[in-house]
Amino acid sequence: MTTPVSSGAITLDGVELSFPTRDGGSLPVLAGVDLAVPAGGIVALIGPNGCGKSTLLRVIAGLLSPSSGEARLDGVRITEPDPRIGLVFQEPRLLPWRSAADNITYPLELADWPAARRATRLTALIEMVDLDPAATTAHPSELSGGMRQRVALARALALEPEVLLLDEPFSALDALTRERFDLELLRLWDRAAPTIVLVTHSIAEAILVADRVVVLSPRPGRVVADITVDLPRPRTIADLDAAAVSRTALEIRSHLGDPLATDRLEAAS
């Protein structure tokens, strides 16, 4: 089922990052984040608002350089955006003047792929993200929110990345659509097994998708818990009712600072 992969391992080593403030000071956002995601692993990052989850994702994407520490892809320091890393933003972030198809092939165009090769890849991508082929000539303004996010996902997959970074990608979608997207993400992972780092606010989503759920502290962010999700794959929505899930959820909640969750966790053990 899962094809073995040899590359796509992410390592974060004491990643610290501060943003300069308007009065000349600096605002620490990440305070020494250590994290290892093996090739083909799925890790969900969860934490309170403003804890630096998105910032951490941008460090891995090579869009931000840490003030100290480093992020590595297969042991090599990440200093700039890398074609082996695909990125899905919180909003679809499509070019409004391009059709869906031209948005999907945008990365291929920037990478100077010839038109014929782009067209072949486009067909595969459309099938991969289950986009209605009739919708590919439409412009983003003519598509539903879900379709736009499918286009964004296809665009992130265009260059066959070994690592897929997702920044709350489905947060704008309704709960049902979101669950479907989570399952489709797992189906995609079954086919190509990219390393996935998913930033999310949803504990249920984190548990459904990830091997491990990493909880970050409030700003400046650091890893406060690294919880393994003990659910067999392939997973389904029905799995979310299992006892293991509620225990994992309680654990995550207690690390997020919910005292009730901590009490119940202690009572259960």
Place this chain on the structure above:
Amino acid sequence: MTRTWWFPVVAGFAVFVLGWKLVVVVGGLQPYILPPPETVAGRFVGAWLDGTVWPHFQATMVEIVIGFVVGSVLALLVGYGLARSDLFERLASPYLVAAQAIPILVLAPLLVFWFGPGLLSKVVICALIVFFPVAIATMVGIRSVDARLLELGRSLRATRRQILTTLEIPAALPSIFGGLRVGVTLAVVGAIVGEWAGASKGLAVLINLARGSLFDTPLMFAALVTIALVGVALYLVIVGIERRLIGVR
């Protein structure tokens, strides 16, 4: 679009012509003050057919087109610079605004004095008057590029040139075309003002001849109608190009 889209346009024009006729009749105006529309229409057709208008029309069109293209190209380059360099904007914008504040009417005789009564001075005047709205529209357009799209471009390792051609220019196009629409009508004004300040050929020269030496008020009106039609036609050309380039968004 329905088949009767042109109906309001035609009806509006009919009302305009009838109103004009009414003013002439009710006011009892002599043709040398305000000729009635049918006289102007007759003179318009006649002056075009007997070759009176043609050389003047040709001269003015050449001035407008060259002046507009030169002014727009320079404005696009400078507008981009204004958008992307704060230092350049701070240095250049006072002069741009000051230059724009001086009426072209005052500047035109000086420019004709410097560059001669031929084509060059008209091109300079046209380019000058076109420059400001196009440069400002370009600056605003380039600045309007969504920073999140620029981040996307960066994450996909777009080169400086790719960012320009795939993100900045498409995002700025609606604004740039807003500037070009204003610019093209100003180019017509620039050419006429330039000719007024000194020229041997051109629609403004024809107006001067009709008014001063020929006492042919209908011919003067025919020339005015020609100028107005040139403005409308060029504006529609710009709108047409805009529609083709921008499409659905």
